[in-house]
Amino acid sequence: MKPNKTTKLLGLLAVVFLAGPALAVSPKFEGALKARIDNGYAIVQLADGSRTMVPLASLSPEDREWLTNLSTQNPLAHGKSVVQVVKVQTQAKNTIAVSTVVGPVETVQLVAPNVFRDQIGGTCMVYARVHWLDIAGYYVDNVDIYRVINNTDPNAPWTNPLFYRNMEKLVMGFSPQIHNWSPKVDAFEWTRQEIRKGRPVLAAFPREIWQDLPPGYVGQHPWSGGNVGHQIVINGFTWNRDTREGTFHIVNSWTGLFEFDLKTDAAKGAMLVQMSMSPKGEPKEEVAAIQITKVTLIRTIGNTNLYEVDTTNGVERVAATDELAARVMVAGGDSGH
Secondary structure, three states, X not given: OOOOHHHHHHHHHHHHHHHHHHHHOOHHHHOOOEEEEEOOEEEEEOOOOOEEEEEHHHOOHHHHXXXXXXXXXXXXXXXXXXXXXXXXXXXXXXXXXXXXXXXXEEEEEEOOOOOOOOOOOOOHHXXXXXXXXXXXXXXXXXXXXXXXHOOOOOOOHHHOHHHHHHHHHHHHOOOOOEEEOOOOOOHHHHHHHHHHOOOOEEEEEOXXXXXXXXXXXXXXXXXXXXXXXXXXXXXXXXXEOXXXXXXXXXXXXOOOOOEEEEEHHHHOOOOEEEEEEOOOOOOOOOOOOOOEEEEXXXXXXXXXXXXXXXEOOEEEEEEEOOHHXXXXXXXXXXXXX
């Protein structure tokens, strides 16, 4: 039977109806087998069996409608795998080399710096901090040391205010945990407690201590004690609980005297402890930040001023070129800074 005009028109409309949606859908999704809509995304299993995930907002209206209908007719099941976000735990550096108790005598010795350094001129404050960081697990390159001491008088760098700021930047650039000694507790007992935790302690000799050092060493270096002082690191101790006697192991920055033991009796009144540093990777210890309430000039000795600094942790005395430097020395190393 020969088709009439009505039959031909209906057939043409049917072809257009069937072909219309197929032509509007992107070729990528035409042969899609399954789909799932999750949290604003379409997860699609394509004709070749692979899967893809695309934001619904990025799809054309035709693709979005096509995949939404497919997710209803042929839903893509959730996989069995689960994505878990795991916090990476950093292994804390083990800084304790020796920890023994024999009878009444306790001995704790931390590791030595990986590199012993000989200070340039009177830059002991920088080199002590470099040793301090090294023991705790933070290595400082020579170029970073020179950035601190360049453009200063190497024999009197403390006369340049930028010296203190650059030195602070050198240390805090590693974001270490630093713990300040509080005058509320015994300085030497606090030092022993910190070293037991594996924390090296930054300290200083603010006056003459030549009589407790090997003959000749002090005279070969710019530091002569008294007016200037000398920065060192404590990384060990011995302590006899019965006799109340012991030693502190000192890390120094002079060739020929990189390490020595100082008797606690000799250190009394001659050595000031300042702050300790946690080994790299040690879990964060939450402590209140030190607040400075008042800075008082006590006296001037040459180019150095002696300040009394009142803080929320007590009163400290520091030798510095000016009030700003005194504030940095007291509060600058606080872990909350």
